[in-house]
Amino acid sequence: MPRIARRTFLAGLGGAALTACSSGRSAPPVADNLPASGTPSPTPAPPVTVNAATGPVVVPGEPQRVVVLDTDVLDSALTLGITPVGAALPAADTRYPDYWPASRTAGIRMVGPAGAPDLAAVRALRPDLILSNQARDGDRYAQLSELAPTVLTQTTGAPWKADFQLHAQALSRVAAAAAFVGAYQKHAGQVAQALSAARLSGRRVSLVRFTEGGGIRLYGRQSFPGTVLADAQVGRPDAQNVDQSDFEIPLDQIARADGDLLLYATYGDPARAGADAALASPGWQALGAVxxxxxxxxxxxxxxxxxxxxxANFMLDELQRFLGA
Structure with missing residues:
Protein backbone atom coordinates (compact mmCIF):
# COMPACT_ATOMS: atom_id res chain seq x y z
CA MET A 1 0.00 0.00 0.00
CA PRO A 2 1.44 3.41 -0.90
CA ARG A 3 2.57 5.47 2.08
CA ILE A 4 0.00 8.22 1.44
CA ALA A 5 -2.82 5.68 1.36
CA ARG A 6 -1.56 4.16 4.57
CA ARG A 7 -1.54 7.55 6.29
CA THR A 8 -5.10 8.14 5.10
CA PHE A 9 -6.16 4.80 6.53
CA LEU A 10 -4.43 5.52 9.84
CA ALA A 11 -6.30 8.79 10.10
CA GLY A 12 -9.61 7.06 9.47
CA LEU A 13 -8.87 4.35 11.99
CA GLY A 14 -7.88 6.90 14.63
CA GLY A 15 -11.13 8.76 14.04
CA ALA A 16 -13.14 5.56 14.38
CA ALA A 17 -11.44 4.78 17.65
CA LEU A 18 -12.07 8.28 18.96
CA THR A 19 -15.76 8.00 18.09
CA ALA A 20 -16.13 4.55 19.62
CA CYS A 21 -14.41 5.38 22.89
CA SER A 22 -16.82 6.64 25.54
CA SER A 23 -14.69 6.56 28.67
CA GLY A 24 -13.28 9.63 30.40
CA ARG A 25 -9.87 9.04 28.83
CA SER A 26 -10.17 9.49 25.06
CA ALA A 27 -8.70 7.14 22.52
CA PRO A 28 -5.69 8.35 20.49
CA PRO A 29 -6.39 11.00 17.85
CA VAL A 30 -5.47 10.54 14.21
CA ALA A 31 -2.11 8.90 13.70
CA ASP A 32 -0.14 11.81 12.28
CA ASN A 33 -1.01 13.90 15.35
CA LEU A 34 -0.54 11.33 18.10
CA PRO A 35 1.52 12.73 20.99
CA ALA A 36 4.88 11.28 21.89
CA SER A 37 5.20 9.76 25.32
CA GLY A 38 6.92 11.84 27.95
CA THR A 39 4.22 14.41 28.71
CA PRO A 40 2.96 13.67 32.23
CA SER A 41 -0.71 13.91 33.17
CA PRO A 42 -1.65 16.76 35.54
CA THR A 43 -2.65 14.18 38.17
CA PRO A 44 -0.54 11.00 38.37
CA ALA A 45 -2.59 7.89 37.65
CA PRO A 46 -2.57 5.08 40.22
CA PRO A 47 -0.46 1.97 39.57
CA VAL A 48 -1.98 -0.92 37.64
CA THR A 49 -1.45 -4.64 38.23
CA VAL A 50 -1.39 -6.78 35.07
CA ASN A 51 -1.23 -10.55 34.87
CA ALA A 52 1.77 -11.12 32.62
CA ALA A 53 3.24 -14.46 31.54
CA THR A 54 5.61 -14.22 34.52
CA GLY A 55 2.81 -13.48 37.00
CA PRO A 56 1.33 -10.25 38.39
CA VAL A 57 3.35 -7.11 37.60
CA VAL A 58 2.66 -3.69 39.09
CA VAL A 59 3.17 -1.00 36.47
CA PRO A 60 2.76 2.78 36.67
CA GLY A 61 -0.57 4.18 35.55
CA GLU A 62 -0.26 5.90 32.19
CA PRO A 63 3.47 5.17 31.71
CA GLN A 64 5.40 7.89 29.95
CA ARG A 65 8.74 6.31 29.04
CA VAL A 66 8.08 2.96 27.40
CA VAL A 67 10.69 0.67 25.85
CA VAL A 68 9.48 -2.08 23.50
CA LEU A 69 11.70 -5.01 22.64
CA ASP A 70 9.88 -6.69 19.74
CA THR A 71 7.79 -5.74 16.74
CA ASP A 72 4.41 -6.75 18.19
CA VAL A 73 4.75 -4.38 21.14
CA LEU A 74 5.95 -1.64 18.80
CA ASP A 75 2.71 -1.95 16.84
CA SER A 76 0.63 -2.11 20.01
CA ALA A 77 2.21 0.97 21.56
CA LEU A 78 1.99 3.10 18.42
CA THR A 79 -1.56 1.94 17.72
CA LEU A 80 -2.58 3.00 21.22
CA GLY A 81 -0.99 6.43 20.90
CA ILE A 82 2.22 5.77 22.84
CA THR A 83 5.48 6.63 21.09
CA PRO A 84 8.15 4.49 22.79
CA VAL A 85 11.37 6.12 23.87
CA GLY A 86 13.27 3.01 22.76
CA ALA A 87 12.73 -0.09 20.67
CA ALA A 88 14.51 -3.24 19.55
CA LEU A 89 14.04 -4.56 16.03
CA PRO A 90 14.99 -7.91 14.45
CA ALA A 91 18.69 -8.00 13.63
CA ALA A 92 18.31 -7.70 9.85
CA ASP A 93 16.06 -4.64 10.06
CA THR A 94 17.79 -1.28 9.86
CA ARG A 95 14.71 0.95 9.90
CA TYR A 96 11.32 1.13 11.53
CA PRO A 97 8.37 -0.24 9.53
CA ASP A 98 7.29 2.26 6.91
CA TYR A 99 3.62 1.41 7.34
CA TRP A 100 4.01 3.96 10.13
CA PRO A 101 4.64 7.58 9.10
CA ALA A 102 8.20 8.69 9.81
CA SER A 103 6.79 11.33 12.14
CA ARG A 104 5.63 8.56 14.49
CA THR A 105 8.96 6.74 14.72
CA ALA A 106 11.55 9.52 14.29
CA GLY A 107 12.13 9.98 18.02
CA ILE A 108 12.44 6.32 18.96
CA ARG A 109 15.95 5.24 19.90
CA MET A 110 17.22 1.85 18.75
CA VAL A 111 18.35 -0.27 21.70
CA GLY A 112 19.88 -3.18 19.82
CA PRO A 113 18.47 -6.27 18.13
CA ALA A 114 15.35 -8.03 19.36
CA GLY A 115 16.38 -10.98 21.48
CA ALA A 116 19.68 -9.35 22.46
CA PRO A 117 18.95 -5.76 23.51
CA ASP A 118 21.65 -3.48 24.82
CA LEU A 119 20.71 -3.27 28.50
CA ALA A 120 22.93 -0.23 29.04
CA ALA A 121 21.08 1.59 26.27
CA VAL A 122 17.76 0.61 27.81
CA ARG A 123 18.89 1.83 31.23
CA ALA A 124 20.04 5.16 29.79
CA LEU A 125 16.50 5.84 28.57
CA ARG A 126 15.14 5.66 32.14
CA PRO A 127 12.08 3.61 31.19
CA ASP A 128 9.09 3.35 33.47
CA LEU A 129 7.77 0.29 31.55
CA ILE A 130 9.34 -2.40 29.36
CA LEU A 131 7.25 -4.59 27.05
CA SER A 132 8.35 -7.81 25.33
CA ASN A 133 7.66 -11.56 25.33
CA GLN A 134 9.23 -14.63 26.90
CA ALA A 135 10.35 -16.06 23.56
CA ARG A 136 12.60 -13.04 23.07
CA ASP A 137 13.51 -11.97 26.57
CA GLY A 138 12.47 -14.61 29.05
CA ASP A 139 16.10 -15.42 29.87
CA ARG A 140 16.85 -11.78 30.82
CA TYR A 141 13.60 -10.99 32.60
CA ALA A 142 15.32 -10.47 35.96
CA GLN A 143 17.81 -8.03 34.43
CA LEU A 144 15.07 -6.09 32.67
CA SER A 145 12.92 -5.98 35.80
CA GLU A 146 15.78 -4.25 37.61
CA LEU A 147 15.54 -1.43 35.06
CA ALA A 148 11.75 -0.98 35.08
CA PRO A 149 8.53 -2.96 35.54
CA THR A 150 8.63 -5.51 32.71
CA VAL A 151 5.54 -7.06 31.16
CA LEU A 152 6.09 -10.15 29.01
CA THR A 153 3.55 -12.14 27.05
CA GLN A 154 4.28 -15.82 26.61
CA THR A 155 5.11 -15.56 22.91
CA THR A 156 4.18 -13.54 19.85
CA GLY A 157 2.50 -14.22 16.52
CA ALA A 158 -0.78 -16.16 16.56
CA PRO A 159 -1.99 -14.93 20.01
CA TRP A 160 -1.53 -11.30 18.98
CA LYS A 161 -5.10 -10.30 19.84
CA ALA A 162 -4.85 -11.52 23.42
CA ASP A 163 -1.35 -10.04 23.69
CA PHE A 164 -2.71 -6.67 22.57
CA GLN A 165 -5.17 -6.69 25.47
CA LEU A 166 -2.30 -7.23 27.92
CA HIS A 167 -0.30 -4.45 26.28
CA ALA A 168 -3.31 -2.15 26.54
CA GLN A 169 -3.68 -2.87 30.25
CA ALA A 170 0.00 -2.15 30.86
CA LEU A 171 -0.24 1.08 28.87
CA SER A 172 -3.50 2.22 30.54
CA ARG A 173 -5.25 2.29 27.17
CA VAL A 174 -7.97 -0.35 27.63
CA ALA A 175 -10.83 1.80 26.31
CA ALA A 176 -8.85 2.82 23.24
CA ALA A 177 -7.94 -0.83 22.65
CA ALA A 178 -11.61 -1.81 22.57
CA ALA A 179 -12.26 0.81 19.90
CA PHE A 180 -9.44 -0.48 17.70
CA VAL A 181 -10.59 -4.07 18.13
CA GLY A 182 -14.09 -3.12 17.05
CA ALA A 183 -12.80 -1.17 14.04
CA TYR A 184 -10.67 -4.13 12.94
CA GLN A 185 -13.51 -6.62 13.29
CA LYS A 186 -15.73 -4.38 11.19
CA HIS A 187 -12.98 -4.00 8.58
CA ALA A 188 -12.35 -7.76 8.39
CA GLY A 189 -16.06 -8.37 7.96
CA GLN A 190 -16.26 -5.83 5.16
CA VAL A 191 -13.31 -7.42 3.34
CA ALA A 192 -14.79 -10.91 3.75
CA GLN A 193 -18.11 -9.66 2.41
CA ALA A 194 -16.44 -8.00 -0.59
CA LEU A 195 -14.49 -11.16 -1.41
CA SER A 196 -17.61 -13.27 -1.10
CA ALA A 197 -19.60 -10.92 -3.33
CA ALA A 198 -16.85 -11.16 -5.94
CA ARG A 199 -16.76 -14.95 -5.51
CA LEU A 200 -13.15 -14.78 -4.42
CA SER A 201 -13.37 -16.10 -0.85
CA GLY A 202 -12.65 -19.62 -2.09
CA ARG A 203 -9.25 -18.62 -3.44
CA ARG A 204 -6.39 -20.33 -1.60
CA VAL A 205 -3.76 -17.86 -0.43
CA SER A 206 -0.18 -19.08 0.08
CA LEU A 207 2.25 -17.36 2.45
CA VAL A 208 5.98 -17.77 1.80
CA ARG A 209 8.89 -16.15 3.57
CA PHE A 210 12.58 -16.30 2.72
CA THR A 211 14.72 -15.75 5.82
CA GLU A 212 18.41 -15.51 6.53
CA GLY A 213 19.29 -18.58 8.53
CA GLY A 214 15.79 -19.98 8.16
CA GLY A 215 15.54 -20.88 4.49
CA ILE A 216 12.15 -21.11 2.78
CA ARG A 217 9.29 -20.98 5.26
CA LEU A 218 5.60 -21.64 4.70
CA TYR A 219 3.07 -20.23 7.15
CA GLY A 220 0.11 -22.10 8.59
CA ARG A 221 -3.06 -21.03 10.34
CA GLN A 222 -1.40 -20.50 13.74
CA SER A 223 0.66 -17.51 12.63
CA PHE A 224 0.01 -13.79 12.61
CA PRO A 225 -0.64 -13.55 8.85
CA GLY A 226 -2.51 -16.85 8.98
CA THR A 227 -4.99 -15.43 11.51
CA VAL A 228 -5.53 -12.29 9.43
CA LEU A 229 -6.34 -14.43 6.37
CA ALA A 230 -8.75 -16.44 8.52
CA ASP A 231 -10.46 -13.22 9.65
CA ALA A 232 -10.97 -12.36 5.98
CA GLN A 233 -12.42 -15.86 5.47
CA VAL A 234 -10.09 -16.82 2.66
CA GLY A 235 -8.85 -20.34 2.04
CA ARG A 236 -5.34 -21.77 2.36
CA PRO A 237 -3.46 -24.35 0.26
CA ASP A 238 -3.54 -27.88 1.68
CA ALA A 239 0.15 -27.74 2.65
CA GLN A 240 -0.46 -24.64 4.76
CA ASN A 241 -3.93 -25.44 6.06
CA VAL A 242 -2.38 -26.75 9.26
CA ASP A 243 -2.51 -25.83 12.96
CA GLN A 244 1.05 -24.60 13.25
CA SER A 245 2.87 -21.34 12.80
CA ASP A 246 5.47 -22.02 10.12
CA PHE A 247 7.80 -24.70 8.83
CA GLU A 248 10.84 -24.86 6.60
CA ILE A 249 10.96 -26.63 3.25
CA PRO A 250 13.88 -27.36 0.90
CA LEU A 251 13.92 -25.81 -2.54
CA ASP A 252 13.09 -29.13 -4.16
CA GLN A 253 9.73 -29.04 -2.35
CA ILE A 254 8.81 -25.55 -3.54
CA ALA A 255 5.65 -26.97 -5.15
CA ARG A 256 4.15 -26.93 -1.63
CA ALA A 257 4.21 -23.13 -1.82
CA ASP A 258 1.65 -22.99 -4.63
CA GLY A 259 -1.77 -21.43 -4.28
CA ASP A 260 -4.34 -19.46 -6.21
CA LEU A 261 -2.60 -16.37 -4.84
CA LEU A 262 0.98 -16.43 -3.55
CA LEU A 263 2.34 -13.71 -1.28
CA TYR A 264 6.05 -13.81 -0.49
CA ALA A 265 8.46 -11.70 1.54
CA THR A 266 12.17 -11.68 2.34
CA TYR A 267 13.75 -11.10 5.72
CA GLY A 268 17.31 -9.91 5.36
CA ASP A 269 19.55 -10.07 2.30
CA PRO A 270 17.74 -11.80 -0.61
CA ALA A 271 20.84 -13.74 -1.65
CA ARG A 272 21.63 -15.03 1.85
CA ALA A 273 17.95 -15.74 2.50
CA GLY A 274 17.75 -17.90 -0.61
CA ALA A 275 15.15 -15.69 -2.25
CA ASP A 276 17.22 -14.97 -5.35
CA ALA A 277 17.92 -18.63 -6.00
CA ALA A 278 14.34 -19.73 -5.33
CA LEU A 279 12.71 -17.08 -7.53
CA ALA A 280 15.01 -18.01 -10.42
CA SER A 281 14.52 -21.76 -10.01
CA PRO A 282 12.52 -23.90 -12.46
CA GLY A 283 10.37 -25.11 -9.58
CA TRP A 284 9.27 -21.58 -8.69
CA GLN A 285 8.65 -20.70 -12.31
CA ALA A 286 6.47 -23.80 -12.63
CA LEU A 287 4.13 -22.79 -9.80
CA GLY A 288 0.58 -22.16 -10.96
CA ALA A 289 0.40 -18.83 -9.16
CA VAL A 290 3.61 -17.66 -10.83
CA ALA A 312 -3.42 -6.27 10.28
CA ASN A 313 -5.68 -3.53 8.92
CA PHE A 314 -3.19 -2.66 6.20
CA MET A 315 -2.84 -6.35 5.36
CA LEU A 316 -6.60 -6.68 4.88
CA ASP A 317 -6.55 -3.83 2.38
CA GLU A 318 -3.59 -5.30 0.49
CA LEU A 319 -5.20 -8.74 0.45
CA GLN A 320 -8.36 -7.32 -1.07
CA ARG A 321 -6.33 -5.48 -3.68
CA PHE A 322 -4.24 -8.54 -4.57
CA LEU A 323 -7.37 -10.68 -4.98
CA GLY A 324 -8.98 -8.01 -7.14
CA ALA A 325 -12.17 -7.54 -5.13
Whole structure:
Protein backbone atom coordinates (compact mmCIF):
# COMPACT_ATOMS: atom_id res chain seq x y z
CA MET A 1 0.00 0.00 0.00
CA PRO A 2 1.44 3.41 -0.90
CA ARG A 3 2.57 5.47 2.08
CA ILE A 4 0.00 8.22 1.44
CA ALA A 5 -2.82 5.68 1.36
CA ARG A 6 -1.56 4.16 4.57
CA ARG A 7 -1.54 7.55 6.29
CA THR A 8 -5.10 8.14 5.10
CA PHE A 9 -6.16 4.80 6.53
CA LEU A 10 -4.43 5.52 9.84
CA ALA A 11 -6.30 8.79 10.10
CA GLY A 12 -9.61 7.06 9.47
CA LEU A 13 -8.87 4.35 11.99
CA GLY A 14 -7.88 6.90 14.63
CA GLY A 15 -11.13 8.76 14.04
CA ALA A 16 -13.14 5.56 14.38
CA ALA A 17 -11.44 4.78 17.65
CA LEU A 18 -12.07 8.28 18.96
CA THR A 19 -15.76 8.00 18.09
CA ALA A 20 -16.13 4.55 19.62
CA CYS A 21 -14.41 5.38 22.89
CA SER A 22 -16.82 6.64 25.54
CA SER A 23 -14.69 6.56 28.67
CA GLY A 24 -13.28 9.63 30.40
CA ARG A 25 -9.87 9.04 28.83
CA SER A 26 -10.17 9.49 25.06
CA ALA A 27 -8.70 7.14 22.52
CA PRO A 28 -5.69 8.35 20.49
CA PRO A 29 -6.39 11.00 17.85
CA VAL A 30 -5.47 10.54 14.21
CA ALA A 31 -2.11 8.90 13.70
CA ASP A 32 -0.14 11.81 12.28
CA ASN A 33 -1.01 13.90 15.35
CA LEU A 34 -0.54 11.33 18.10
CA PRO A 35 1.52 12.73 20.99
CA ALA A 36 4.88 11.28 21.89
CA SER A 37 5.20 9.76 25.32
CA GLY A 38 6.92 11.84 27.95
CA THR A 39 4.22 14.41 28.71
CA PRO A 40 2.96 13.67 32.23
CA SER A 41 -0.71 13.91 33.17
CA PRO A 42 -1.65 16.76 35.54
CA THR A 43 -2.65 14.18 38.17
CA PRO A 44 -0.54 11.00 38.37
CA ALA A 45 -2.59 7.89 37.65
CA PRO A 46 -2.57 5.08 40.22
CA PRO A 47 -0.46 1.97 39.57
CA VAL A 48 -1.98 -0.92 37.64
CA THR A 49 -1.45 -4.64 38.23
CA VAL A 50 -1.39 -6.78 35.07
CA ASN A 51 -1.23 -10.55 34.87
CA ALA A 52 1.77 -11.12 32.62
CA ALA A 53 3.24 -14.46 31.54
CA THR A 54 5.61 -14.22 34.52
CA GLY A 55 2.81 -13.48 37.00
CA PRO A 56 1.33 -10.25 38.39
CA VAL A 57 3.35 -7.11 37.60
CA VAL A 58 2.66 -3.69 39.09
CA VAL A 59 3.17 -1.00 36.47
CA PRO A 60 2.76 2.78 36.67
CA GLY A 61 -0.57 4.18 35.55
CA GLU A 62 -0.26 5.90 32.19
CA PRO A 63 3.47 5.17 31.71
CA GLN A 64 5.40 7.89 29.95
CA ARG A 65 8.74 6.31 29.04
CA VAL A 66 8.08 2.96 27.40
CA VAL A 67 10.69 0.67 25.85
CA VAL A 68 9.48 -2.08 23.50
CA LEU A 69 11.70 -5.01 22.64
CA ASP A 70 9.88 -6.69 19.74
CA THR A 71 7.79 -5.74 16.74
CA ASP A 72 4.41 -6.75 18.19
CA VAL A 73 4.75 -4.38 21.14
CA LEU A 74 5.95 -1.64 18.80
CA ASP A 75 2.71 -1.95 16.84
CA SER A 76 0.63 -2.11 20.01
CA ALA A 77 2.21 0.97 21.56
CA LEU A 78 1.99 3.10 18.42
CA THR A 79 -1.56 1.94 17.72
CA LEU A 80 -2.58 3.00 21.22
CA GLY A 81 -0.99 6.43 20.90
CA ILE A 82 2.22 5.77 22.84
CA THR A 83 5.48 6.63 21.09
CA PRO A 84 8.15 4.49 22.79
CA VAL A 85 11.37 6.12 23.87
CA GLY A 86 13.27 3.01 22.76
CA ALA A 87 12.73 -0.09 20.67
CA ALA A 88 14.51 -3.24 19.55
CA LEU A 89 14.04 -4.56 16.03
CA PRO A 90 14.99 -7.91 14.45
CA ALA A 91 18.69 -8.00 13.63
CA ALA A 92 18.31 -7.70 9.85
CA ASP A 93 16.06 -4.64 10.06
CA THR A 94 17.79 -1.28 9.86
CA ARG A 95 14.71 0.95 9.90
CA TYR A 96 11.32 1.13 11.53
CA PRO A 97 8.37 -0.24 9.53
CA ASP A 98 7.29 2.26 6.91
CA TYR A 99 3.62 1.41 7.34
CA TRP A 100 4.01 3.96 10.13
CA PRO A 101 4.64 7.58 9.10
CA ALA A 102 8.20 8.69 9.81
CA SER A 103 6.79 11.33 12.14
CA ARG A 104 5.63 8.56 14.49
CA THR A 105 8.96 6.74 14.72
CA ALA A 106 11.55 9.52 14.29
CA GLY A 107 12.13 9.98 18.02
CA ILE A 108 12.44 6.32 18.96
CA ARG A 109 15.95 5.24 19.90
CA MET A 110 17.22 1.85 18.75
CA VAL A 111 18.35 -0.27 21.70
CA GLY A 112 19.88 -3.18 19.82
CA PRO A 113 18.47 -6.27 18.13
CA ALA A 114 15.35 -8.03 19.36
CA GLY A 115 16.38 -10.98 21.48
CA ALA A 116 19.68 -9.35 22.46
CA PRO A 117 18.95 -5.76 23.51
CA ASP A 118 21.65 -3.48 24.82
CA LEU A 119 20.71 -3.27 28.50
CA ALA A 120 22.93 -0.23 29.04
CA ALA A 121 21.08 1.59 26.27
CA VAL A 122 17.76 0.61 27.81
CA ARG A 123 18.89 1.83 31.23
CA ALA A 124 20.04 5.16 29.79
CA LEU A 125 16.50 5.84 28.57
CA ARG A 126 15.14 5.66 32.14
CA PRO A 127 12.08 3.61 31.19
CA ASP A 128 9.09 3.35 33.47
CA LEU A 129 7.77 0.29 31.55
CA ILE A 130 9.34 -2.40 29.36
CA LEU A 131 7.25 -4.59 27.05
CA SER A 132 8.35 -7.81 25.33
CA ASN A 133 7.66 -11.56 25.33
CA GLN A 134 9.23 -14.63 26.90
CA ALA A 135 10.35 -16.06 23.56
CA ARG A 136 12.60 -13.04 23.07
CA ASP A 137 13.51 -11.97 26.57
CA GLY A 138 12.47 -14.61 29.05
CA ASP A 139 16.10 -15.42 29.87
CA ARG A 140 16.85 -11.78 30.82
CA TYR A 141 13.60 -10.99 32.60
CA ALA A 142 15.32 -10.47 35.96
CA GLN A 143 17.81 -8.03 34.43
CA LEU A 144 15.07 -6.09 32.67
CA SER A 145 12.92 -5.98 35.80
CA GLU A 146 15.78 -4.25 37.61
CA LEU A 147 15.54 -1.43 35.06
CA ALA A 148 11.75 -0.98 35.08
CA PRO A 149 8.53 -2.96 35.54
CA THR A 150 8.63 -5.51 32.71
CA VAL A 151 5.54 -7.06 31.16
CA LEU A 152 6.09 -10.15 29.01
CA THR A 153 3.55 -12.14 27.05
CA GLN A 154 4.28 -15.82 26.61
CA THR A 155 5.11 -15.56 22.91
CA THR A 156 4.18 -13.54 19.85
CA GLY A 157 2.50 -14.22 16.52
CA ALA A 158 -0.78 -16.16 16.56
CA PRO A 159 -1.99 -14.93 20.01
CA TRP A 160 -1.53 -11.30 18.98
CA LYS A 161 -5.10 -10.30 19.84
CA ALA A 162 -4.85 -11.52 23.42
CA ASP A 163 -1.35 -10.04 23.69
CA PHE A 164 -2.71 -6.67 22.57
CA GLN A 165 -5.17 -6.69 25.47
CA LEU A 166 -2.30 -7.23 27.92
CA HIS A 167 -0.30 -4.45 26.28
CA ALA A 168 -3.31 -2.15 26.54
CA GLN A 169 -3.68 -2.87 30.25
CA ALA A 170 0.00 -2.15 30.86
CA LEU A 171 -0.24 1.08 28.87
CA SER A 172 -3.50 2.22 30.54
CA ARG A 173 -5.25 2.29 27.17
CA VAL A 174 -7.97 -0.35 27.63
CA ALA A 175 -10.83 1.80 26.31
CA ALA A 176 -8.85 2.82 23.24
CA ALA A 177 -7.94 -0.83 22.65
CA ALA A 178 -11.61 -1.81 22.57
CA ALA A 179 -12.26 0.81 19.90
CA PHE A 180 -9.44 -0.48 17.70
CA VAL A 181 -10.59 -4.07 18.13
CA GLY A 182 -14.09 -3.12 17.05
CA ALA A 183 -12.80 -1.17 14.04
CA TYR A 184 -10.67 -4.13 12.94
CA GLN A 185 -13.51 -6.62 13.29
CA LYS A 186 -15.73 -4.38 11.19
CA HIS A 187 -12.98 -4.00 8.58
CA ALA A 188 -12.35 -7.76 8.39
CA GLY A 189 -16.06 -8.37 7.96
CA GLN A 190 -16.26 -5.83 5.16
CA VAL A 191 -13.31 -7.42 3.34
CA ALA A 192 -14.79 -10.91 3.75
CA GLN A 193 -18.11 -9.66 2.41
CA ALA A 194 -16.44 -8.00 -0.59
CA LEU A 195 -14.49 -11.16 -1.41
CA SER A 196 -17.61 -13.27 -1.10
CA ALA A 197 -19.60 -10.92 -3.33
CA ALA A 198 -16.85 -11.16 -5.94
CA ARG A 199 -16.76 -14.95 -5.51
CA LEU A 200 -13.15 -14.78 -4.42
CA SER A 201 -13.37 -16.10 -0.85
CA GLY A 202 -12.65 -19.62 -2.09
CA ARG A 203 -9.25 -18.62 -3.44
CA ARG A 204 -6.39 -20.33 -1.60
CA VAL A 205 -3.76 -17.86 -0.43
CA SER A 206 -0.18 -19.08 0.08
CA LEU A 207 2.25 -17.36 2.45
CA VAL A 208 5.98 -17.77 1.80
CA ARG A 209 8.89 -16.15 3.57
CA PHE A 210 12.58 -16.30 2.72
CA THR A 211 14.72 -15.75 5.82
CA GLU A 212 18.41 -15.51 6.53
CA GLY A 213 19.29 -18.58 8.53
CA GLY A 214 15.79 -19.98 8.16
CA GLY A 215 15.54 -20.88 4.49
CA ILE A 216 12.15 -21.11 2.78
CA ARG A 217 9.29 -20.98 5.26
CA LEU A 218 5.60 -21.64 4.70
CA TYR A 219 3.07 -20.23 7.15
CA GLY A 220 0.11 -22.10 8.59
CA ARG A 221 -3.06 -21.03 10.34
CA GLN A 222 -1.40 -20.50 13.74
CA SER A 223 0.66 -17.51 12.63
CA PHE A 224 0.01 -13.79 12.61
CA PRO A 225 -0.64 -13.55 8.85
CA GLY A 226 -2.51 -16.85 8.98
CA THR A 227 -4.99 -15.43 11.51
CA VAL A 228 -5.53 -12.29 9.43
CA LEU A 229 -6.34 -14.43 6.37
CA ALA A 230 -8.75 -16.44 8.52
CA ASP A 231 -10.46 -13.22 9.65
CA ALA A 232 -10.97 -12.36 5.98
CA GLN A 233 -12.42 -15.86 5.47
CA VAL A 234 -10.09 -16.82 2.66
CA GLY A 235 -8.85 -20.34 2.04
CA ARG A 236 -5.34 -21.77 2.36
CA PRO A 237 -3.46 -24.35 0.26
CA ASP A 238 -3.54 -27.88 1.68
CA ALA A 239 0.15 -27.74 2.65
CA GLN A 240 -0.46 -24.64 4.76
CA ASN A 241 -3.93 -25.44 6.06
CA VAL A 242 -2.38 -26.75 9.26
CA ASP A 243 -2.51 -25.83 12.96
CA GLN A 244 1.05 -24.60 13.25
CA SER A 245 2.87 -21.34 12.80
CA ASP A 246 5.47 -22.02 10.12
CA PHE A 247 7.80 -24.70 8.83
CA GLU A 248 10.84 -24.86 6.60
CA ILE A 249 10.96 -26.63 3.25
CA PRO A 250 13.88 -27.36 0.90
CA LEU A 251 13.92 -25.81 -2.54
CA ASP A 252 13.09 -29.13 -4.16
CA GLN A 253 9.73 -29.04 -2.35
CA ILE A 254 8.81 -25.55 -3.54
CA ALA A 255 5.65 -26.97 -5.15
CA ARG A 256 4.15 -26.93 -1.63
CA ALA A 257 4.21 -23.13 -1.82
CA ASP A 258 1.65 -22.99 -4.63
CA GLY A 259 -1.77 -21.43 -4.28
CA ASP A 260 -4.34 -19.46 -6.21
CA LEU A 261 -2.60 -16.37 -4.84
CA LEU A 262 0.98 -16.43 -3.55
CA LEU A 263 2.34 -13.71 -1.28
CA TYR A 264 6.05 -13.81 -0.49
CA ALA A 265 8.46 -11.70 1.54
CA THR A 266 12.17 -11.68 2.34
CA TYR A 267 13.75 -11.10 5.72
CA GLY A 268 17.31 -9.91 5.36
CA ASP A 269 19.55 -10.07 2.30
CA PRO A 270 17.74 -11.80 -0.61
CA ALA A 271 20.84 -13.74 -1.65
CA ARG A 272 21.63 -15.03 1.85
CA ALA A 273 17.95 -15.74 2.50
CA GLY A 274 17.75 -17.90 -0.61
CA ALA A 275 15.15 -15.69 -2.25
CA ASP A 276 17.22 -14.97 -5.35
CA ALA A 277 17.92 -18.63 -6.00
CA ALA A 278 14.34 -19.73 -5.33
CA LEU A 279 12.71 -17.08 -7.53
CA ALA A 280 15.01 -18.01 -10.42
CA SER A 281 14.52 -21.76 -10.01
CA PRO A 282 12.52 -23.90 -12.46
CA GLY A 283 10.37 -25.11 -9.58
CA TRP A 284 9.27 -21.58 -8.69
CA GLN A 285 8.65 -20.70 -12.31
CA ALA A 286 6.47 -23.80 -12.63
CA LEU A 287 4.13 -22.79 -9.80
CA GLY A 288 0.58 -22.16 -10.96
CA ALA A 289 0.40 -18.83 -9.16
CA VAL A 290 3.61 -17.66 -10.83
CA UNK A 291 2.49 -18.78 -14.29
CA UNK A 292 -0.84 -16.99 -13.76
CA UNK A 293 0.93 -13.82 -12.58
CA UNK A 294 -0.70 -14.20 -9.16
CA UNK A 295 2.51 -14.17 -7.09
CA UNK A 296 3.28 -10.87 -5.38
CA UNK A 297 6.09 -9.64 -3.10
CA UNK A 298 4.90 -8.07 0.14
CA UNK A 299 6.59 -6.02 2.86
CA UNK A 300 8.14 -8.37 5.41
CA UNK A 301 7.92 -5.78 8.20
CA UNK A 302 4.19 -5.52 7.61
CA UNK A 303 3.05 -9.05 6.77
CA UNK A 304 5.32 -11.06 9.05
CA UNK A 305 6.50 -8.58 11.67
CA UNK A 306 3.59 -6.14 12.03
CA UNK A 307 1.80 -8.42 14.52
CA UNK A 308 -0.80 -5.91 15.65
CA UNK A 309 -4.04 -4.20 14.77
CA UNK A 310 -2.60 -1.43 12.62
CA UNK A 311 -0.47 -3.88 10.64
CA ALA A 312 -3.42 -6.27 10.28
CA ASN A 313 -5.68 -3.53 8.92
CA PHE A 314 -3.19 -2.66 6.20
CA MET A 315 -2.84 -6.35 5.36
CA LEU A 316 -6.60 -6.68 4.88
CA ASP A 317 -6.55 -3.83 2.38
CA GLU A 318 -3.59 -5.30 0.49
CA LEU A 319 -5.20 -8.74 0.45
CA GLN A 320 -8.36 -7.32 -1.07
CA ARG A 321 -6.33 -5.48 -3.68
CA PHE A 322 -4.24 -8.54 -4.57
CA LEU A 323 -7.37 -10.68 -4.98
CA GLY A 324 -8.98 -8.01 -7.14
CA ALA A 325 -12.17 -7.54 -5.13
Missing amino acids: RAHRAFPVDDQLWFQGIGYTG
